[in-house]
Amino acid sequence: MKRIRMVIRYDGTNYSGYQVQPNGNTIQAELEKALRKMHKGQLIKVTASGRTDARVHAIGQVIHFDTPLQIPIGNWKRALNSLLPEDIQVSSVDQAADDFHARYDTSGKEYRYYVRNHQEPDPFRRNYTYHVKAAIDIDAIKAACRYLEGEHDFTSFCSPKTDIKGSKVRTIYQADVSKRGDEVIFIFRGSGFLYNMVRILVGTLLEVGRKERRPEDIQRIIAAKDRIAAGKTAPPQGLFLWKVFY
Amino acid sequence: MKRIRMVIRYDGTNYSGYQVQPNGNTIQAELEKALRKMHKGQLIKVTASGRTDARVHAIGQVIHFDTPLQIPIGNWKRALNSLLPEDIQVSSVDQAADDFHARYDTSGKEYRYYVRNHQEPDPFRRNYTYHVKAAIDIDAIKAACRYLEGEHDFTSFCSPKTDIKGSKVRTIYQADVSKRGDEVIFIFRGSGFLYNMVRILVGTLLEVGRKERRPEDIQRIIAAKDRIAAGKTAPPQGLFLWKVFY
Numbered sequence: 001m002k003r004i005r006m007v008i009r010y011d012g013t014n015y016s017g018y019q020v021q022p023n024g025n026t027i028q029a030e031l032e033k034a035l036r037k038m039h040k041g042q043l044i045k046v047t048a049s050g051r052t053d054a055r056v057h058a059i060g061q062v063i064h065f066d067t068p069l070q071i072p073i074g075n076w077k078r079a080l081n082s083l084l085p086e087d088i089q090v091s092s093v094d095q096a097a098d099d100f101h102a103r104y105d106t107s108g109k110e111y112r113y114y115v116r117n118h119q120e121p122d123p124f125r126r127n128y129t130y131h132v133k134a135a136i137d138i139d140a141i142k143a144a145c146r147y148l149e150g151e152h153d154f155t156s157f158c159s160p161k162t163d164i165k166g167s168k169v170r171t172i173y174q175a176d177v178s179k180r181g182d183e184v185i186f187i188f189r190g191s192g193f194l195y196n197m198v199r200i201l202v203g204t205l206l207e208v209g210r211k212e213r214r215p216e217d218i219q220r221i222i223a224a225k226d227r228i229a230a231g232k233t234a235p236p237q238g239l240f241l242w243k244v245f246y
Numbered sequence: 247m248k249r250i251r252m253v254i255r256y257d258g259t260n261y262s263g264y265q266v267q268p269n270g271n272t273i274q275a276e277l278e279k280a281l282r283k284m285h286k287g288q289l290i291k292v293t294a295s296g297r298t299d300a301r302v303h304a305i306g307q308v309i310h311f312d313t314p315l316q317i318p319i320g321n322w323k324r325a326l327n328s329l330l331p332e333d334i335q336v337s338s339v340d341q342a343a344d345d346f347h348a349r350y351d352t353s354g355k356e357y358r359y360y361v362r363n364h365q366e367p368d369p370f371r372r373n374y375t376y377h378v379k380a381a382i383d384i385d386a387i388k389a390a391c392r393y394l395e396g397e398h399d400f401t402s403f404c405s406p407k408t409d410i411k412g413s414k415v416r417t418i419y420q421a422d423v424s425k426r427g428d429e430v431i432f433i434f435r436g437s438g439f440l441y442n443m444v445r446i447l448v449g450t451l452l453e454v455g456r457k458e459r460r461p462e463d464i465q466r467i468i469a470a471k472d473r474i475a476a477g478k479t480a481p482p483q484g485l486f487l488w489k490v491f492y
Contacts, residue, residue, distance in 0.1 A: 011369040057370070087369045123257040123333045124303070124374065 204231030389461035450477030
């Protein structure tokens with residue numbers, strides 16, 4: 001047996017999320033279906049760095065699995081891509097240490113979130129951006145981002161539906177926003193992210209950008225340790241799991 | 247009654263094409279459904295500049311219809327966009343002359359075709375580009391484009407499934423290709439285009455780009471007046487009806 005580590009990208013539009021669940025097609029189920037074909041019907045269980053929700057995308061999701069196959073490492077990518085649907089693709093494949101673990105070994109993650117800031121929706125970007133008509137004050141959001149960076153208890157930015165029982169202290173190394181044409185792009189790098197955390201961060205920062213909150217309100221929101229203190233959860237389709245660090 | 251002229255854009259991915267047909271959802275059916283809601287159940291028939299096939303997109307499709315409603319012209323766009331699905335949007339609305347006709351009055355059209363030229367497919371561009379792995383010689387295609395421009399009988403570039411009985415003489419004002427990053431973009435402006443003409447032009451030009459044909463072969467292909475003489479029909483998802491001229 002050897003352990004394989006893969007970087008994959010996917011368009012989450014037509015999936016109920018990453019993780020296998022009773023009703024709904026998922027990224028994990030497609031990966032395991034393709035691997036099952038390569039393994040003559042044998043179930044190969046795949047472990048990812050973490051889940052992504054329905055309609056959320058990934059550019060650099062990382063997974064691992066164990067295989068008895070003696071395929072040269074350079075051939076895996078093409079073999080799997082020929083079996084996977086067009087909206088899920090393997091970017092790179094490496095042999096990993098036997099004890100490598102895609103979830104437990106992560107040292108951090110980068111997420112990006114895309115907003116279309118324009119009077120009109122764009123039919124071609126509808127599945128990859130959140131459409132916001134109102135003017136967005138980028139500088140106000142940048143100021144708010146400064147209060148997010150660092151080690152904090154992010155309970156206020158965690159969905160109550162989480163199954164995390166332990167500490168909600170995480171470190172955000174970088175929170176930033178920029179504008180490119182009609183798109184506003186958020187970047188978050190951190191040690192780890194709670195359930196819906198990036199989408200709640202974006203929803204709250206957009207309220208700052210629309211002058212409904214002040215940048216310095218972020219301090220109070222963090223201190224509250226209460227989901228009610230933060231803003232709305234931004235919708236899933238603007239979110240991309242960009243990179244996983246080990 | 248007044249005649250309304252609208253420019254619409256749509257992502258054709260999830261449609262069986264523009265024109266209403268027995269089995270399948272179409273752009274026209276969605277437009278007429280939205281108009282029917284605005285007209286309290288009355289059928290408002292819509293006429294477009296021309297059809298687009300299943301999975302083909304439009305940036306500047308033009309349609310017209312007649313309405314008894316006394317709505318200020320500035321309010322139509324928002325009213326319709328609130329009733330249309332996210333992948334079909336109205337870009338502009340004007341009152342037209344009573345005898346304006348979206349199909350008969352066209353003086354020309356511009357189509358663009360997008361190719362992704364990269365070793366790997368991109369899950370996020372799969373519905374908007376044709377993925378071609380082989381190296382493409384842009385200069386060879388540019389040379390071939392020179393033979394296409396002008397007035398010709400384009401029978402060789404017309405699907406035999408066409409219902410056109412008359413002349414297949416058309417004028418191509420401009421045929422051009424350019425490369426931007428990993429994308430190769432074709433532009434065709436002409437007096438009119440036959441059934442599948444742009445897709446057969448692109449399929450043939452890509453064979454020139456892959457050195458399977460020489461640029462000057464275009465002359466022979468046009469002269470043959472036989473679909474067999476030209477190249478393969480490129481797939482629909484790279485094609486955009488970009489602009490209609492009147």
